[in-house]
Amino acid sequence: MNTLMTGNEAIARGVYEYGVSVAAAYPGTPSTEILENIVKYPEVYCQWSPNEKVAMEVGIGAAIAGARSIVTMKMVGVNVAADPLFTVAYTGIRAGLVLVSADDPGMHSSQNEQDNRLYAAFAKIPMLEPSNSQEAKDMVGLAMEISETFDTPVMLRITTRIAHSLSLVELNDPIERLVKTYERNPRKYVMLPGNGRARRLVVEERMHKLADYTETVAVNNMELKDQSIGIITSGISYQYVKEALPTASVLKLGLTNPLPSGLIKEFAAKVDKLYVVEELEPYMEKEVRLLGINVIGKELFPPYGELSVRMVSEKISGQPVITVAPVFDAPIRPPVMCPGCPHRGIFYTLKQLKLVVSGDIGCYTLGAMAPLEAMDTTICMGASISAGLGMIKAHPEMAENMVAVIGDSTFLHSGITGLMDVVYNGGNLTTLILDNSITGMTGHQHNPASGKTLMGQAAPQVDFVALCKALGVKRITEVDPFDLARVKEIIKTEVAAPEPSVIIARRPCALIIKNTEKPLQVQDCTGCKMCLKLGCPALSFDEVNKTIQVDQALCTGCGLCINVCKFKALRKAGDA
Incomplete structure (x- = not known):
């Protein structure tokens, strides 16, 4: 049976078909829908974790215990998960462990543009790159096979276009879902320096074995046609190449770390002119050049943004693609908070008070947009509080005129340690926790403060007041963000206080409550x-x-x- 699926849906289907037992993630576009589709398969335990590091560690623990596991996140989430990721490359696993990194060329929903193929190379783990939804599903199975054969975590790297584009997928019955018995092995899994040094050698031996494997694996293959032009490519770029240059010879790579040097040399010898077509960094291009092969790559294509069929055609053949359908310029619609958003009153007040606002990642980042324009910085998840502390340590007088703003889910993700740091290091910073009862920006995923798990079970709710008290904050106030007069009064009072303070602005997201008010x-x-x-x-x-x-x-x-x-x-x- 064939059906249309997005890449994210196909990965979820692969999790079901290939015997995965545990799935963990922190929501982040373009990866969010993977877990939201896995939960439709009750055979798989799945959860939202407070952040990507925790999700990675849950997956690692499950894999060491003997269960096939998958962990998913957007590309910046791998920054958060890098610590356990690099170490599990040393320890290895007992059952398959796959990390899905959903990269975002073009920054459709991200604060930076990074190429996580470099993470796979840095961590010395194998990496697969699907070019459509069918491959996204199949590569879950291949990744599990590679993981268990070579005793390693595997990165499955997708991009926004793969995650969200529809293509046909063949559905199969699932294999038997087995969980191996746990086997205690401290020398393998306890990364003391002595054990780590021994495992470091294992990592190198593994990469040598993978280098041989990648030469013959089916997902790396030559498509020989017109041999005057040869193109090395992978992932979504393969689709652009096939549409733009259907007669060109192509070396399509699905396993891209390690790269198949022998296959690349063989392909290069067969074509007259060789190109590498890849988005973002010259990852493959550099490796090809290290083999002593003359290749054309980033001279033609930018190291930023997305590629396109038109760009590939124009850069290589010099001919624009003829499009049948007319192209219309859509009107620009800047992002804006929803009607009834509880964050709006907070940022309106902050602008009125002319405060410096250290901001964070979430729906409320739109407080930086006109006409509110009430945010000075946004760095990464959780950085509002820590950066705010840094600012007042650089300029102590700023404490009388600044606040840090962070959402409930982001505070649980990585803001708690920042607030602890403020208290510990004597920073008189006022922090606003905007509690809208959900993880709003990525589509209403539950978190430890929402009272429900991904699988629909009731869960204890984090008490923000008790938590902040436990961190040492003495001044804690709860406000309704629609009560503008009180919000203004409280912010002025707390900013003037010569000690750390927290204001919890609490009102549910306008999209999750049933509105009974008339327009x-x-x-x-x-x-x-x-x-x-x-x-x-x-x-x-x-x-x-x-x-x-x-x-x-x-x-x-x-x-x-x-x-x-x-x-x-x-x-x-x-x-x-």
Whole structure:
């Protein structure tokens, strides 16, 4: 049976078909839907972890205990998981362990653009790269086979286009799901320096064996056609090459660490002119050059952003691709917080107070966008608090005029240690925890504070007040972010306090609560446009009649704009 699947859905199907027992992840686009689809297969235990490092360690523990395991994350998540990843490359595993790294060329939903093929090379672990959904599913099985054959974790590296594009997948019955018995082996799994030095040699021996294996593995193969042009490629770039240059000879690589040097030399000898087509870093190109082979690569293609069929065609053949369908320029629509978003009032107030705001990763990062424009920095998950501490240590006077802002899920991910650092090192920083009861930015995944697990089971909820007290914070205040007057008063008070403080702004995400309020109405508007400074997409200005309009389909009736309007022109339906 064949069915259309995204790459993420196909990986989840591969997890089901190839006997995986444990799956762990922290949500991050473009990888999030993998776990959300695995949970549809009740045979597999799956969980959201507080962060990627924890997810990696859960997978490692399960694999050492004897269960096939998979861990998924976006590419920046591997930065967080790198510590256990590099060490499990030394220890090896007992049952298959696969790390899915979902890279994001073009930064569709990421704060940086990194090429995690370099992580596989750095960690000295094998890496597979599928070029469509069928291969994404099949490579879960191949990765498990390689993992168990060579006693190593395996990286399955996908990109946004593979993760989210649909292609046909053949569905098969699952193999028997077996969990091996645990075997105690401290010399293998306890990474004291003495044991580590012995395992370091194992890693090198393994890479030599993998170098032989990669020469004959079926996912590395030559497609010989017109031999005047030869192209080495992998992943989604293979699809661009096949569409742009259907008659060219291609060396398609699916196992890309280690690269098959013998196969590359053989292919290079068969073609007149050799190209490497790859997104982001010249990862394969550099390896080809080290073999003494003349190749064309990044002279033509940029080391950033996504490639395309058009770019490949124009750069290599000099001919643009003829498109049948007309191309339309879509209007630019900047990202904006949803109508009724509880974060909006916080950032409106922060801008009013003209505070320096050390920001973080989440929906609330949109507080940096016009018209709110109330965020000064965003570095990575959890950095708001730590960076805020650094700023006030550099300029102590900044403490009287700055706050750190972080969401509930991000605080649990990597903000707790930052707040602990503030207390420990005497930083009088005010931290705002924006608790909207869910992991909002990636699509409403549960976390340790939401009261439910990925598999739908009820779970204890983290008590943020008790947690902050345990970290040593003495000044903790809870506020409703829609109560603008109190929010403003509390922020001013806490920023002025000469010690660490925490403000917990608590109100559920507007998309997870059933709205019972009626849309607002406008009456006797003066056209001052003060309410537009909230940046609510339900509000617009009628240039003809010089009045505010409320989009009845978008308005949630939250009433935030009522608190902003000085002329009482905005009101709830039925109010006098």
